Amino acid sequence: MKRSFIREILEAIDEETISFAGGLPSEKLFPAEDIKIATLKAMENPKIYQYGISNGINELRTQIAARYTKEGFPTTKDNVLITTGSQQAMYILAKYFEDKDITIEEPSYLGAMNIFRLNHLKMEGVKLENDGVNVEAFENSFKNTKLTYLIPDFQNPSATTYSDEKREKIADIIKKYDGILIEDSPYGELFFDKKNVSMSSKLPKNSFHLGSFSKTLVPSLRIGWIRADEELLKSLMIIKESIDLHSCGISQYILTEYLKDEKKYEKHLQDIRDDYEKKANFFSEQLNLIMPEFKHEKPKGGMFLYGTFGDGIDTFALVQECLKKKVVYVPGNQFYIDKIPNGEIRFNYTHSTFEQIEKGIKLIKSCL
Known part of the structure; x- marks a missing residue:
């Protein structure tokens, strides 16, 4: 058994690193005040x-x-x-x-x-x-x-x-x-x-x-x-x-x-969908603009964008170079049973800002 590559990566990076690796939600969208209110109310129940x-x-x-x-x-x-x-x-x-x-x-x-x-x-x-x-x-x-x-x-x-x-x-x-x-x-x-x-x-x-x-x-x-x-x-x-x-x-x-409060939860879900759709579209646009050799489909939901460089690029080796420039992603071979290196990448787009998305893709491009 080996530890999860993603969990190891999350421990290896610092706050300056742009991470497209973990499946992290956007912290700006956490309904902190509503959860605080719910917590105080729940605490009244012994x-x-x-x-x-x-x-x-x-x-x-x-x-x-x-x-x-x-x-x-x-x-x-x-x-x-x-x-x-x-x-x-x-x-x-x-x-x-x-x-x-x-x-x-x-x-x-x-x-x-x-x-x-x-x-x-x-x-x-x-x-x-x-x-x-x-x-x-x-x-x-x-x-x-x-x-x-x-x-x-x-x-x-x-x-x-x-x-x-x-x-x-x-x-x-x-x-x-x-x-x-x-x-x-x-x-x-x-x-x-x-x-x-x-x-x-x-x-x-x-x-x-x-x-x-x-x-x-x-x-x-x-x-x-x-x-x-x-x-x-x-x-x-x-x-x-x-x-x-x-x-x-x-x-x-x-x-x-x-x-x-079902309506409050439904509004929260819609806020997440709206935010993530904008980020997914932006991530896809920046890939097409900065790194057109990376072929992908624009997501229709969820938290990830997936694609490939095709043959000739080992994305597991590439991420080691990207780490030095403080940007990370998950190489596609981690999602296969045999773990043989390939040209595929999984990007998480939900946790990063628009500025981080553009900068991170440019850093990856510079490592190619």
Whole structure:
């Protein structure tokens, strides 16, 4: 096992470094005053200081369930398990499916891949196309593994979003072989145009849908969740309880208080979408202007922009040079099972200012 390249990079840089590496939200958009008000209100409840139940406080699970139901995916609090971020959700699931084979996208989320390795899941990569995984290759793999991990909305790292057609086809394949989908959706609310229908809603008995407040509210609360069939969730409770008994009660009560004002949260989400869309467009424009040899698609949501120089450029070697000039990104080889160097890069555009974006791209260009 090796540590996450991204976490190591974040520790190695200083405040002068322009970082396009981590998936960090914009700190300017944190609703600090509203969370402060919610915190003071939550502190009036003496239960906030006590041990809680393992699956999460009832009111928070009810609030999350109501959002699913409103979107056309009938859900009750018994379908929701609160976790310490969606990273813990993935760990719980990986421990539950320990030693099994699993079909994943390539490229795929580095954090999930590390968890799968730690729990001895054998990963089979399927090529990710511009509208989702290659369907034929997916079926050839899934008919054997019967377990898959996918990020259909603004995928990390590629920013790819699955087409409606591929969502239907992949869901049909999972039904055909009576397998299990782990659908990771931390970016689903960060759409610039429209919100997509989750694949899990087509597979309520055969899916685990993972969500998080880290990208939409604040990361430090460390609250995520798993939405699944009640019987499937029961299988995970022993693992959850063996890790931490329950997720942070203080964070849960603060969130519950904050989410009582649904209109305020919806306005906050729209503010994030508007800001991130402007930054995504600007980042894409600057790449085309300053570094046109880097081929990419403009994001339609999420937090990342992905592309490639093609053959001949080793972006893992390039980032070592960029570090010296105080600009960093994540080389694409980190998101593949074999880690062979390639010409691909994942950029995070949400945390930087417009000035930092322009300056950072120019520094990378100077290192080429």
